[in-house]
Amino acid sequence: MSKVMVVTSGKGGVGKTTSSASLGAALAQMGQSVVLVDFDVGLRNLDLVMGAERRVVFDLVNVVQGDAKLPQALIRDKRVETLYLLPASQTRDKDALTEEGVGRVIAELRERFDWIVCDSPAGIEKGALLAMRFADLAVVVTNPEVSSVRDSDRIIGMLDSKTMRAETGDRLEKHLLLTRYDAARAARGEMMKVEDILEILAVPLLGIVSESPDVLSASNVGSPVTLHNPTSAAARAYTDAARRLLGETIEINTPAERRGFMSRLFGRKAAVA
């Protein structure tokens, strides 16, 4: 049973691409066959984060427009056998994608992969709408700050109205992934509290990933953090999130400051929507 998962947020710079790569790699490391699809036509980044930028020949636009066959455009990851990338085009724009073409590509990917991870562009325009259009489930990436939370709320509204599942009356599973969480600032009360965010968005929590230099350095060397530094806190957070996606029940711990005695007090279970 293949699943189409869109990673989206509305706001830019919150960690969609990093999260797509890390969740996808984590799922692949657990033996799932995974393809990462970059929908950010014109501003592609996923190839860089995956370290595949020098291997791109054909891309999503070529396949959507019928200029290339799907197997020609898929790039197999060199580290994990079951992980593939379908890159976006950098020289085109979002208008190069059509709903019919994207639907056809997704249908073809469904036959080959367990997980189709769609990395959405920022914004609420055509690119973002096409990325979510055929999704079975959505991961909404949010930072603990008001602008990000409001944009996420806007995107959740669109997930509930503009996706194929919503239009046919099916349920679209939604998960919240909190990224760039800063325990020190949270302790000082400078960030939104996790429970406040959950209360506003009313979507179950998939995981909390701390702001960390590990994530940045992994991106810079072109490797998802789950592959580059599997023992780091960020990698563990993504791996746990991936296991939750596979149906395991793992308690979610709010990252605490090191040496902080409060750490044990903040254990938290996933909210149930």
Added chain:
Amino acid sequence: MAAWFSAFDQQMHGAAGFFVDRPIVADLGATLEQGGPDAVFIVLEGLEARALRLIGVEGVDPALLAGTRWERLPKALHGRMQTLETWADLHAAPDSEQPPAVVSAPNAPSLLIDRPVRSGQSIVFEDGDVTIIGAVASGAEVIAGGSIHVYGALRGRAIAGLRTGDAARIFCRKLEAELVGVDRLYRTAEHWGEALHGRAVQVMSDRGALRLTAFD
């Protein structure tokens, strides 16, 4: 146009405070018909220069306002017809007590929304009450002909009483709204301050003023 504004200014002068804090919806249909698009902008600018709080327009094609600073004004709001003449009549007899209109609405239609209203969504239901089970997010708006009931946090805008007028009320379990309005009166969050923030509140129109009261 100049004559109309000068008559308008006279009326304003005679009834200082009439428009204070009242949301205004301008019907620009007649203006557009007689003076073309330029006249529309003259009127909008004229209203703005008089520090009137325009919250919506009607009677014009939204495309006309695209790209201007009035672009974001709702086009779906409908104000109560108020020409200069009727206003003058109204003002001539300020003390005449009008009997309170009895609002009896058997089978009044209502709209039930069984999920949160997300940022950017707009619920407009002119026929009656709106009940929302869940929160109304920051950046969302609910506009009802009658009352608005929010079983959750009200963080966006709620405007009630499009049809029933001052009989409408707004109820919410947690007030964190950006703006509430009943029958041409409205308040933004900065008007009610911290005391009511986060509490269960009802909003009503009370003798020409908007009143917010906590339940607990």
